Amino acid sequence: MLGKLGCLGLIVGISLPAAAQETDATVRAMAAGYKAAFTCSATFNGGKTPDQISAQELTGIYPLVAEIVPTLEARVDHKAKRVSVAYGDSLPPRISQWRPHLGCTQLPVGANAGVAANLPTVSLTVPKRNDSAPWKHIPKTYGEADNPKLKALVAKAFHDPKYGKDAFTTALLVASPDEIFIERYIDGYSHRTSQRTWSVAKSVAASVIGAAVQKGMINVKAPAAVASWQSPMDPRRGITLENLLHMASGLDSNVAGNRTDRLYIGGGRVDDTAMRTALEVPPGTRWKYANNDTLLAVRALKDAMADAMADEQAYLEFPFTALLHKIGMLDTVPEVDWGGNFVMSSQVWTTSRDLARLGVLYLQDGVWNGERILPEGWAQYVATPAPVQPVAQRASGRVNPGYG
Template sequence: MRASYLTRGVLGLVLMAPALSMAQETETEETVRAYAAGYKAHFTCSATFNGGKTLAQIKAHELTGIYPLVADLVAQLPDAEIDAEKKRVSVRYDPDMPPRISQWRPHLGCAQLPVGAEASAAAYLPAIDLPEPDARTDDGAPWQEKAPINGDSGHQALDKVMRAAIEGDARYGANALTSVVMVATPEAILSEHYIEGFTPTTSQRTWSVAKSIAVSVLGAAVQQGMLDVKAPATVPEWNHPADPRRAITLEQLLHMASGLDSNQAGNRTDRLYIGGGAVTDTSTEFALEAPPGKRWKYANNDTLLSVRALRGAMGDDAAFLRFPFEALLYKIGMVHTKPETDWRGDFVLSSQVWTTARDLARLGVLYLNDGVWDGEQILPEGWAQYVSTPAPSQPPLDRGGSGVTPGYGAQWWLYNERFPDIPNDSFAALGNRGQYLVVIPSRNLVIIRRGYDPARGDRFKLDVFIRDVLAAIRE
């Protein structure tokens, strides 16, 4: 049995970034306007060229639910200018400055140019030379059986639960907006439902579900002997012998226990996410404020630094950019998945991944199979147990009394005995606006829910949905 290290209100504070307005006093009006333009350009670029979405869908989904710092400005700015030939999106925000620009690339999706950069700078963005898979269709592998999409699965009780979720039943959150629900085993898709306009090839931003993808990429590197989670993280910027951060281990980063200052709310990294910044001029610059391993603090930077450590360990930038695809994603059929980078070539694997429900389910199946795919050990044996074991430092037990929230492993959240109606071995990838991947080894089951929940209000109740799915399957 896992230790009961659960906290009330953590999800609302650390996963739902829009619920917080954390504008820093050092950010000028000009900077915030650049942020807003960057948000509009980047989300439009990714949704257009990764997700294949229409302008109407983008306005309804990607350009809503925005946190207060830039929400009004995003709405007030001119419409994004989409260059379909160059796969580039621009948003004008200041007559004296170049527009904010986001540029799409094969495999790597969209990257923002720095504030002040002209369009010509896009020629210097990182790119990789790999055969590009056809993401226009989904072959349905590895599942031998698939329930009809939006149809009757042959299991009346399960169909009732799935339709209630996709149709917005208040039982699962009065303000929740669900786009996809899916339940699968390694052998079969038991049920799969989409809102109008969505298909198995429609991708969405993962938000913080990306963190669980990140630790899977790192797991593949551990399997190949490139990394040791117990060893100090090889972050190049920390190489000076006087730098105490050199002692922070990769495992401490994965446990959200680096001890680093990551602003008041570690889930807000605006300068990187929407401000055209880079991992190396944001995440690597923070100082220690607590002993490593002694304090849990949810922080995007800990994830970003763990992936930066992989780049440092590999010492080959081209191989680093290919690694997620060659070692993990394309091996298990996640061909619709685009992990995006900053303009310097570091993956933003704390949030900026675009993927489909089926691709997330494939990752879940990999964990159900203990890292094995088609006979190949892609993740280390026991990696599923590793990421789902409670970290030594856990989230606070009480964060305001807003409900029971999970414990934490290694870049995965833990649903243990604090949720008596859910199997104790359940673990989940959780992201902003209601992105959920749940893995339940004892039931050999993966549950997916994607959505566009609002910044405020009654969001999707994942624990209720899990309980109802499990009860329905038992009937």
């Protein structure tokens, strides 16, 4: 999966299956939550302008709320770093609140701005920034490359419709551990422009889990330490962390496992959604794409740390101190729900160079500046298809392991 060159391309696209039936009031609340969340994160994580947000963040919207979102007004409070979107007369506006390091979090439906003071926060000592590390050579100009074929290939990535209808490339970077060969951005973007990673966030989640394994905090072969599953009556207590990483939990994740609307745009928590699903099949016997499995893997780390008497602050600091800041990913923002759970199935904002740094870490088998961040062989472990995962064949005949 990782070759001699680490190649990164950010392509904006959304999978849009049919959504579950919701009441009109809930749909309007979700539409307002969608606009508040995306406007907040794009403004305060990404530094994007209203025009950029309108053109690049509020397009390709879930069909469930697509017709409503454009009719709602987002009010941006730059001083409070808050976005409010009114959607009716009976309840307060939907609110998304930004904090340093943890980005934007939606308040629950019906909550007013006054409760935002209770949201999780984290205080971190940020390492000195070095935008060029770890590379010894970076082109002076975006789009510049010594290799004409590489330059032409990258240029094509921004204009070729083969990436999918209505999809477009916003940033692309090709690098090795020693050199950035080329990077290019659409107008108005730079190597400091953070973007929502969508499901690329799952790779960040797996890396955070790997860092915890390296520190001896968790064991992927052991049952996941989800506190609410620990009753002897609960068969879910047999789900291992590896089952979750493999997307083989056996849990009900709805018809479309990539849709977690109640969490992403409904102001819910991981506790209210992923943790309450029941088994459909025995753990480890079925592969099914599921945001919930990634959410639960990271939640299991939280509960394991709590079992070890670590407080919530230690959990909130962990992705930064154990991984992100270790390798210079200083523009990466993993967002949390209002209960303090990382939403690493989708809500991680980062830059092309930060993702390239993560790629370099894997090319070096988890070692950075002589320090082992990930377990030996972790790169191969996460690149190996799960035993129960069906093997899809591309038109070319090449094996496409996909997730799991």
